[in-house]
Amino acid sequence: MSSDVTPAAPRSAGHIRLTSHGGGFGALPITWGADTPTGRGPVVGTTTTRLHRNVIGTHSGSYGVYRALAVAAGALSRDHRADLTNTSPTHLIGPHPQWSDPDAIVSLDPWGASVADVFAGEIAAGYDIRPSIAVTRAHVILPEIADAIARGRLRPDGRFLLEGGAALVTKAAIEPVWYLPGVARRFGCTESDLRRALFEETGGMYPELVTRSDLEVFLPPIGGQTLYVFGDAGDLADPSVELTARVHDECNGSDVFGSDICTCRPYLTHAIEECILGAQRGGVGLVSYSRKEGRALGEVTKFLVYNARKRQLGGDTADQYFARTECVAGVQDMRFQELMPDVLHWLGIRKIHRLVSMSNMKYDAITGSGIEVGTRVNLPDDLIPADARVEIDAKTAAGYFTPGPIPDAAELKKAKGRGLDA
């Protein structure tokens, strides 16, 4: 350890309090799906007053581990309480009828943005209750949008899109909050099987999953979602207002760095263009961005698959696209869209007029959850990078929506991906 880090004082007088012993004194009950915040009860994931905890895990998703590092290094006091002055949402979402349906929303806390308000009494009484959702305003500036303006596809209006190319948005960050009985029902397994798998497959990270069946809410150490709303967020819940929406799964390589092996960034920026156009027509636009890197397999697996695809005999072909992923990961895809519609129900959405997605899995999950979908908007051919032709052919052959021809078996065998040395 470097000498400029002051070793932290021992914090627990030599013994570790195990979380597996129940009966927290003063812990408030959670009744998932109750129609008032008081009836539902706050989610208390504090690590300071252990007796107040009424969930498994803690706040901030995967960043909880960094918090632990900060405490271990002596940089953060374990007793720090967030000062929530001036942090309230710039736009108040809901409450919507879906919030009090215990099966409509099982993977986020619908009251998570307004805890400082709806649980003010409990906070004043000493409970450490933290927001799991934050809502703010921003300008987003993207080169593709500037290009769309230059080419005349988009026109700045001074309201949704400024002269300099900035689009005005309301954005919301959402941390996952899982109601375990509801998550189990979504995946068609028993709650005990779900709890056991979560416990064992994280290397035994959360013993309460198997020792505390009284705790039904889990704050999983995974990434959450970010929403970008173009136009009035209040219109999202009004089915008579045209809603353009994309549900996008994270792809750092393409979304941020412009890697051309897939269509992720082109689809994302195309969706933003569609959302701006929708808002300008008097509608509202939504991009929901989920942190599920590389089909929720992670980037290491993803890059291994790229190599396997490009080194296989015959080159990178669409007919082997899913098979190569399955060889490395054991499954073709780990995103499981079952939980994705929750955020749409949180927003009160009942109809998506224009769904900017070709994924049949996303479409099935959205419509299966009771949300009506009108038109499906495909990615225009001229936005597909040459090296991503393998991906798009494989996906359309597998059932992705396309208004164009579906590639046949012979077409799928043609090598279209670039080699590793090219």
Ligand SMILES: [Zn+2]
């Ligand atoms: Zn991608």
